Amino acid sequence: MSLDQFVAELSLLRQENPREPDAPPEDSSNAVKIMTVHSAKGLEFPVVFVAAIHKGVDTSVPVVAFSRHRGLGARWRNPASGEDKDDLFQHALRQEWKRREEEESSRLLYVAMTRAEYHLVLSFSATGRKPANWDKLVVERLALDLSAPRLQVADYRAPDGQPWKARVHIAQPAPELLTRPRTPQEEAPLLQVSLPAVEDQHDSNATVTALSLFASCPRKYYLSHYLGFPGRTRKPGEAALASAEPAGLSAAEFGTQVHALLAGSPVPEPTPDALRLAQVFRQSTLARRAARATRVAREFDFLLAIEDLVIRGQVDLWFEEGGELLVVDYKTDEVTAAEAHHRSRDYAVQLRLYALAVERVAGRAPDRAWLHFLRPNTLVEVDLTPTLIESPEQTVRDFQQAQSKLDFPLSEGDHCKRCPFYRDLCPASQSHLRP
């Protein structure tokens, strides 16, 4: 039974005096017993009624099911349409389950019928339906003709040759259903309650990139990550929307190439530009310090929990040298040295999250964090001092609240010029842009 039925059952039990005299032992009363087939196993009775055998047994598969052969399967609900659909495992499980339950069901009917010592009554209804469950088995084996009402005694022969008789009673119309008078308590008017407000619904995990994007503009995060819009493609002559895309590579592919080169991973056919940018970092002071480091990690993958959000990310480089713990992130953005300082604000949250992750693994907070913009070869230090407004914890809280309320405000500013949603899906106005 469901939980609410179980609670109701318990309260009923409490109301009835549970200390009433013990029930007489089994078989001591000359009374009708109503029991399930399972609980009747091993017992025998002079007369047995197996009623409503057209109901069969429940062969439905639970919403989440498991089998040794098929694994774990689930039935999923599309929240938009409300439709349910099995995944591949659940589909396979359903077939296996059905076959097994059908076999079990036949065994159960056998158990039910063989509880009778002298007299067995099977009843079923065929009104408006074809026999399909246990009734189908009985109709076929006894070759019953259900077309006309009658009462007859039919002769049969058991497999061992013994004759036996069955009284077949086909009634039409179906008997009226007995109705139970309702108690005044059951007739109490139904209470209509309003639907509970759905709140506090937010992702349980996010990437550093998504959080960083959210921090720079919640609406941009909503349009790109949350709804998955690709954004408008750049027209010739427009301000650059993203990093340059050399040699037919997307900005992301180009960035991956440079990062892989700097991590020492094999890169098939790197572009000359990627090789050049990797060389820019190798010749930097930070690279020389990393070479002398007592502890160093490149492309460091991490999982970090803040509040109840699990954050995934990858730190390009962190190392400990000369008593200092440093975090470094390489950027391949198409910016000038002057723009790099401006752009670094967009990456502040990202670097603070990296610092938190490194702190948990290194056992102490990093002393400094650097962004290395490789194209202009410009180093920008990011202040790791926590502030109330820009702390990672506050960003996570804002992120979860925005998802719960589906409220993603605009963050209008000069960065809108690089945004693929500017003057497209986003209603940001031009008044916020510097001339």
Ligand code: SF4
């Ligand atoms: S145009 Fe500006 S305000 Fe609009 S989504 Fe892009 S960055 Fe945000």
